[in-house]
Structures are given as C-alpha cells and as structure tokens.
Amino acid sequence: ANEASQQPTKVVDIHTHMYPPSYIDILTSRSTIPLVRTFASSPDPRLILLQAEVPSLEGAEASSKPPGRPLTKHYSSLTQKIHFMDTHNIDISVISLANPWLDFLKPFESGSIAESVNTEFSSMCASHPGRLFFFGTLPLTAPLATIEASVTHLKTLKYCRGVILGTSGLGNGLDDPNLRPIFHALADAGLPIFLHPHYGLPNEVWGPRASQEYGHVLPLALGFPMETTIAVARMYLAGVFDAVPALRMILAHSGGTLPFLAGRIESCVLHDGHLMREAKVHATRRTVWEVLRSQIYLDAVIYSEVGLKSAIEASGGADRLMFGTDHPFFPPLGTDEDGEWESVGLNAEAVNKALGKASQEAAGVMGGNAIRVLKLYDE
Ligand code: URA
Numbered sequence: 001a002n003e004a005s006q007q008p009t010k011v012v013d014i015h016t017h018m019y020p021p022s023y024i025d026i027l028t029s030r031s032t033i034p035l036v037r038t039f040a041s042s043p044d045p046r047l048i049l050l051q052a053e054v055p056s057l058e059g060a061e062a063s064s065k066p067p068g069r070p071l072t073k074h075y076s077s078l079t080q081k082i083h084f085m086d087t088h089n090i091d092i093s094v095i096s097l098a099n100p101w102l103d104f105l106k107p108f109e110s111g112s113i114a115e116s117v118n119t120e121f122s123s124m125c126a127s128h129p130g131r132l133f134f135f136g137t138l139p140l141t142a143p144l145a146t147i148e149a150s151v152t153h154l155k156t157l158k159y160c161r162g163v164i165l166g167t168s169g170l171g172n173g174l175d176d177p178n179l180r181p182i183f184h185a186l187a188d189a190g191l192p193i194f195l196h197p198h199y200g201l202p203n204e205v206w207g208p209r210a211s212q213e214y215g216h217v218l219p220l221a222l223g224f225p226m227e228t229t230i231a232v233a234r235m236y237l238a239g240v241f242d243a244v245p246a247l248r249m250i251l252a253h254s255g256g257t258l259p260f261l262a263g264r265i266e267s268c269v270l271h272d273g274h275l276m277r278e279a280k281v282h283a284t285r286r287t288v289w290e291v292l293r294s295q296i297y298l299d300a301v302i303y304s305e306v307g308l309k310s311a312i313e314a315s316g317g318a319d320r321l322m323f324g325t326d327h328p329f330f331p332p333l334g335t336d337e338d339g340e341w342e343s344v345g346l347n348a349e350a351v352n353k354a355l356g357k358a359s360q361e362a363a364g365v366m367g368g369n370a371i372r373v374l375k376l377y378d379e
C-alpha cells in the first residue's frame, strides 16, 4: 500500500452546485428561461431552467401546478451547503455554478459577470479553508479574448480546480474548431473540464403528455445523459482528444450513456464508409475506450450498482470515478430537507455494492481519487 492509502479516508463531493445570491438576482430579473418567479400556487419562488418546463410555465398563472422547482435556501446559502456536508459526512466539496451557467448572457456583460461569479466562489472557498474548492465558470458568449482572460483569472484563484462547462460551447457545440484555443488554454493551465448537461433533447421527443403528466423525469433521467453522451461523441469524432492530449474531462452522471454505448460507437466508426474513405480509421487511431481510460474521468452520480459497474469497467478501473451528490437538486420530498437525502444515500450505496463497503477502491471513489486527481490540498 502506498502512503496515501494510510491516510484516514476522506469523503469528497465533486458534483455539487450553488447559485450565488447575485446570480439569483439575475434570474429574478428575467422573463424567459432561465428565470425565478413567484406564483400564487407555491409558497417558495420557483426556479425555471429547462426547455421542458416552458409549456407548464406558459399555462402557469391559470394552473394549480406551479412550474419548475421550489427555490429553497439550499440553492444559494453557503451555510446550508456546509450543513448538508456535515449531515452526510462529506469532508470536502468541489462546488460549481449550476446550469445554465453564463450561457444566456449578452456578449458584452458575460466577461464581467464571470469575473465576479468566480471571485465569489473563490471567497466562499476561502471562508472554509480545506473544506471547499470550486470549478470556475467561463463567459462563453463573450469574445474569445475575454474567455481566455477568464481562464487566466481562474489560474490565479487559489481554490479553483477546473471549470464547469455545458455542451453548447460557443454556440455550435464542443466539436467547434473555434473552441480549440480554449481547450488548449485549459489543458495548459491544468484545469480539467467538468462537463455537465443542461439542454437535453428537443421537447417533441417527450411527446404531448410529458409536460402535464410526467414531471421532470424524461428530460432529467434521459435527456441529460444523452446530451452528455452526444457532446463527448462529437468531440471524439472531431479529434479533439488527439489534438489536445493534455485535456482532461470529468463527465457528469457517470458519462451519461457513454460507458454503455462506447462499444457501439466504436463499431459504427469501424464500419463507416465515409470515415474510411477520409482515412480516419487508421492503425494509430485511439479508440473510444483508450480515450475513456486516459483523458476522461466519470463522476459516480448514477444511483445504481448496475450503472456504476458499467462506468468502472468502461474506465478501466475504479480509480477514474469520483463521488458526487448533485446537491441541491433532488431533495427528499417526503422528509426534512435539513436531514439526510435519499439521493445521496443511493449513490453511496451504489459505490459500496459495486466495490465492497470497506474496500480501498470504494474509498477511492468516495474521496481518494478526487483528492489525487484534483489536488485537493494546499499547493
Ligand atoms: N436538474 C438540473 O437542472 N441540474 C442539475 O444539475 C440536476 C438536475
């Protein structure tokens, strides 16, 4: 056993969000999604984020069902985050702004808002030294030079350990050649990308009954993971991982469906006449499996042993998986939100079942891997 394994095992949550109060103010001032609004049918203000919530937002004033989700203190209060960590024995959290980050801001404003949001996250971490680190946010709607300046700013922030990114990039996805300088800048800075979904799939996919009858289940359970899968597959096909070999990505929700579908992606590449004619299928080509095992890490936010085992297998071992909670999303509906969250228990139990409760590997997923990969200590 190496020295690190002799240390008492820490629990680290790498997938845990916040909307700082200044960001909530922006959402409250808006009339299109993402927005925060109060309805007669709900005691809490409502947080309305997703395209799938728009149909219920449009009929909301006449309906007894409020749209979106209740905006509780869990979303913006640091005290509440620390309380949540203490309740679930989480030693360290790597906090990130939740979706849709700064994706909707006007080009002229996003640079300065990114700077203040990142500074705010940095101060929150500094107020609980050793317990909090963060993934920064990029002003992706701003000119390239402004985005690059934001990476430079993040490099100076002591507790920054990467950036959280959606799948839209500069507006054309993550396979966009114009995004390449940003990937190089992040790789050079040693800042991994925490890739997180927001946009899901088009509403038509869910059918006409979904918005009235199925809650958020289809967009969250299926739209989010497919979005992540598609974004990474596009990056792979565009050769981003080969072009930026130092780029590291942590994929939300255990990579969406990538672990399950990597073999099918590989087979479709091998059997594609167009790729063959373009000489993209050659002897030194790195397979999806190889990229998964060298440049990609997965969180362990998949809520079941079956999915987690698939993620571990696809990653070539448990040392590329990292525990997360997705707090403050998925609060318990039947019990006190200040108590234990069932969503957290499901993810912790999946780790124990897949790897054995007291195993070294389980301890790695629960915290050791994150401490090693993200260097969660004073430099
Ligand atoms: N719903 C969201 O909008 N974001 C999350 O991170 C989880 C659930």
Ligand code: ZN
Pocket (backbone or CB within 6 Å): 015, 017, 196, 252, 326
């Ligand atoms: Zn999340």
